Amino acid sequence: MNNDLHSRALSVIPGGVNSPARAFKSVGGNPLYADRAEGPYLYTRDGRKLLDFCLSFGPMVLGHADPDVVKALQEAAVKGTSYAVTTEAEIEMAELITGSIDIMDKVRLVNSGTEAVMTALRLARGYTGRNKILKFSGCYHGHTDSMLVQAGSGVAGIAAASSAGVTAEAAGSTLVCAFNDAAAVETLVREHAGDLAAIVVEPLAANMGLVLPEAKYLLRLRELCDEVGALLIFDEVITGYRLTFGAYANLCCAKPDLITLGKIIGGGLPIGAVGGKAEIMNHLAPDGPVYQAGTLSGNPLCMAAGLANLRKLQSLNPYSELEARCIRLTDAMKTAAAEKGIPVAIPRFGSMFSVFFRESEPRNFSEVMASDTERFVKVFHGMLDAGIYLPPSPFETSFLSVLHTDALLDKTVEAWEQALAKS
Ligand SMILES: *Cc1c(COP(=O)(O)O)cnc(C)c1O
Numbered sequence: 050m051n052n053d054l055h056s057r058a059l060s061v062i063p064g065g066v067n068s069p070a071r072a073f074k075s076v077g078g079n080p081l082y083a084d085r086a087e088g089p090y091l092y093t094r095d096g097r098k099l100l101d102f103c104l105s106f107g108p109m110v111l112g113h114a115d116p117d118v119v120k121a122l123q124e125a126a127v128k129g130t131s132y133a134v135t136t137e138a139e140i141e142m143a144e145l146i147t148g149s150i151d152i153m154d155k156v157r158l159v160n161s162g163t164e165a166v167m168t169a170l171r172l173a174r175g176y177t178g179r180n181k182i183l184k185f186s187g188c189y190h191g192h193t194d195s196m197l198v199q200a201g202s203g204v205a206g207i208a209a210a211s212s213a214g215v216t217a218e219a220a221g222s223t224l225v226c227a228f229n230d231a232a233a234v235e236t237l238v239r240e241h242a243g244d245l246a247a248i249v250v251e252p253l254a255a256n257m258g259l260v261l262p263e264a265k266y267l268l269r270l271r272e273l274c275d276e277v278g279a280l281l282i283f284d285e286v287i288t289g290y291r292l293t294f295g296a297y298a299n300l301c302c303a304k305p306d307l308i309t310l311g312k313i314i315g316g317g318l319p320i321g322a323v324g325g326k327a328e329i330m331n332h333l334a335p336d337g338p339v340y341q342a343g344t345l346s347g348n349p350l351c352m353a354a355g356l357a358n359l360r361k362l363q364s365l366n367p368y369s370e371l372e373a374r375c376i377r378l379t380d381a382m383k384t385a386a387a388e389k390g391i392p393v394a395i396p397r398f399g400s401m402f403s404v405f406f407r408e409s410e411p412r413n414f415s416e417v418m419a420s421d422t423e424r425f426v427k428v429f430h431g432m433l434d435a436g437i438y439l440p441p442s443p444f445e446t447s448f449l450s451v452l453h454t455d456a457l458l459d460k461t462v463e464a465w466e467q468a469l470a471k472s
Contacts, residue, residue, distance in 0.1 A: 061186060070106065077426060104439060106440065108464050118316045123234070138356060150299065151299050152296075156323065157333055171278045171341065177278065181224055181245050187260065188251045189256030190249055194219040196222070196249075200227075228254055238273045255403075257406075259396045280306040284308075287446070292401075310322040318351040352465040372400060374400070375397055401448055401450040405417065405443070406422075406428075
C-alpha cells in the first residue's frame with residue numbers, strides 16, 4: 050500500500066511531497082503517508098498509530114482534530130468558503146491577536162508564515178526607506194527569495210543564495226550573521242548602519258533544532274536597531290501562542306517593532322500574520338504606500354479554525370502544565386542517555402525541545418551541525434518503530450500537545466531508552 054502511494058507520489062509530485070521537510074531526506078527511508086490524525090496520534094496509510102511530536106511542525110497544540118475546531122469549521126463551511134469581503138471573524142481574530150500581544154496595535158492576516166515574513170520585510174523597507182535585512186544563520190523565515198540565503202565568505206556579511214533561482218541581487222540585500230554572537234552582529238550592523246532596514250530573528254531559534262538565545266542577546270539586538278534606526282522583527286511563526294497566550298515577545302525583555310505569526314493561529318489551516326504599532330502598520334496598502342494583498346487572506350475557514358483554536362487555548366491556559374510535562378520528559382530522556390553514557394543535549398523552552406547528540410547545547414548553526422546526526426537517524430527510526438514520531442530531521446524542533454499525557458510521555462521515555470540502546 051505505502052509503496053504504491055510512494056511510487057504514485059514520486060511520479061506526479063516533485064520528490065513526492067509538497068514541502069521538502071516531509072520527504073525524510075535527512076533520516077532516510079520512505080516518508081509517511083497519512084490516513085488521518087486524532088488527538089496526539091497520527092494514523093498512517095500502512096496502519097500505524099504514531100504518537101506525534103511533529104504536530105504538523107507546530108500548529109496542533111490542542112492535538113489533531115480538536116472537536117471544537119472541527120465544529121467551528123463545519124459551521125463555517127456551509128456558509129461559504131471565501132467571499133473577498135470582510136467578515137466579523139477577521140475583526141475578532143485581529144482583536145484577539147492585538148489584545149494578547151503587547152506591541153501590536155494592528156495586524157494584517159495572510160495565508161502563510163512565508164507571506165507574513167515577506168510582508169514584514171517589505172514593510173520594514175518601505176517604512177525606513179532602506180534596503181538591507183540582517184538575518185541569522187540557521188534561522189528559517191519561509192521561502193521568500195531574500196531569506197533563502199547562507200553566509201557568504203566569512204562569519205558575518207553579505208549573504209549568498211542558498212537555493213538555485215535566487216538572484217545574487219536578492220541575496221545581496223541580506224546580511225547574515227551567526228546567532229548568539231553579539232560582537233559579530235554589532236560590527237555588521239554598524240558597517241551597514243545607513244542602509245539597514247531591519248534585523249529579523251526567531252527569538253527562540255526553532256528551525257535548526259532548538260537554539261536558545263543567550264542572556265541579553267535579544268536586548269542587544271534591540272539596542273543596535275535603536276542605535277542605527279532599523280526595525281527589529283521577531284519571527285514568531287512557531288513561538289506565537291506556543292509558550293504563552295500571545296507572543297514570546299510578551300515574555301522577553303526585548304520588544305520588537307514587528308511580529309510575524311502563523312502555525313498555531315490557524316488551528317491547522319493555512320495562515321500567517323504580521324503586526325506591530327499602528328504607526329508602522331499604517332504604511333501598508335490601502336492606507337500606505339507598501340503594497341500587500343491576498344485573494345484568500347482572512348479566509349472564513351481559517352478564521353473559524355484559528356479563532357476556535359485560540360479561544361480554547363485562552364480558556365484552557367495550558368502553558369504551565371505543558372511546560373511541566375516537557376521538563377519531566379526531557380529530564381527523563383537526559384537521565385536515560387546519561388546512564389548509557391551517550392552524550393546528548395536536549396534544549397527546551399516551554400513545550401518545545403530538540404535532541405542533539407553532542408556534549409553541550411548548541412549556541413549557533415555551526416555548533417548544531419557539529420552533532421552526531423548518524424545516531425539521530427538511528428534513534429529516530431528506533432522511536433518510529435516503537436510508535437513515536439519525532440520530526441523527521443536532526444534539525445527540527447519537537448512539540449507537545451495538551452493531549453500528550455504523563456502516561457504517553459512515560460511510553461516515550463521507554464521507547465527512547467530502547468532506541469538509544471540500539472544506537
Ligand atoms: C514555519 C515557519 C515559517 C514559514 O511558515 P509557512 O507557513 O510554512 O510559510 C516562517 N518562519 C518561521 C519561524 C517558521 O517556523
